[in-house]
Amino acid sequence: MPFIVLLASTLVLGQSPALRKVSFADAMSSQCFARADVPSALAPKYDDIVRRIYLEVWRPENNFRAGDTVASVGRRLRSVADKAVTFSGVSDSVSDSLLRAETVVAWIRSNMEYWTELNQRPGKERVEWNKAENVMSHSPRPKGNCDGYSKLAVALSSAVGVECVGIGGCLRSDDGSLGFGGDTKFLQGVPWNHGWNAFLVGNKLLPADITGAYNYRETKFRTGYLGKTDGCLALPMDREEWEIFLGRHRMLHWNSNPVDTDPFTSLDLASWKAMPVNHVAALRQKLRDRDIARNRSLSR
Secondary structure, three states: OOOOOOOOOOOOOOOOHHHOOOOHHHOOOOOEOEHHHOOOOOHHHHHHHHHHHHHHHOOHHHOOOOOOOHHHHHHHHHHHHHHHHHHHOOOOHHHHHHHHHHHHHHHHHHHOEEOHHHHHOOHHHHHHHOOHHHHOOOOOOOEEOHHHHHHHHHHHHHHHOOOEEEEEEEEOOOOOOOOOOOOOEEEOOEEEOEEEEEEEEOOEEEEEOHHHOOOOOOHHHHHHOOOOOOHHHOOOEOHHHHHHHHHHEEEEEEOOEEOOOOOOOOOOHHHHHHOOOOHHHHHHHHHHHHHHHHHHHHHO
16 A cells, blocks of 8 residues: 555644534545546446346355355455456546445445444454454355454455555544544544544545444345445445535544544535534435435436
């Protein structure tokens, strides 16, 4: 993974942080890969290609099965990604990386189960169980907590051919509260309670919070899937989805190393903590309604 300098940024606030909403304008957008960065040749067919990736991932031969390893799943996913790239008819490196990232995310969302009980175990035990190969050792499906999702994404991305790094930080709820418990660590006065990922796509950072996905294994969802995003779980994000992501996520660790600044946002930590995000729940529902309407129009 190339070394990426995390630069501190100064933001002149026009009003009190308590009165402001976080938005994509608060992001260090030169470093963030957004929907607008999808290459023009790929953009018109991007949603359809991603849908086809999920359909391929859901084929029985590509599902997780007992005895699977990172290597065995990686080989199958590389084949799926190669097919998606070929089908796209676009050969640039940005499009290639995007579709490979989508393949990894689709497989983990569709096959992995969150292991709630692991959070109650000692830290060393959690670290051990969240190693990618140990995540894959479970049956009938892989399981781990958010750190396990993140580590598996890094391992499968390497196998598929896209660069991905693990991120640790604070995830707060839609009402702005900083949830934590157990032996959660505190960095810079906020809980380190969550792990996610960032893909390197065209020298920009594309975040992926894979753990937050839900119901991708359910038959009802699979049969009805036409392009559901569920807010900030989409890759890549539009401006409204960025607003959800920036309001809820704060990076504290980059590839296991503590960081003082977050490359996704120009807001300092104190301003981020003080900012209310209770608008996020309403915005998320708006995006869900958008997706439902879109899927209905596509199913006619």
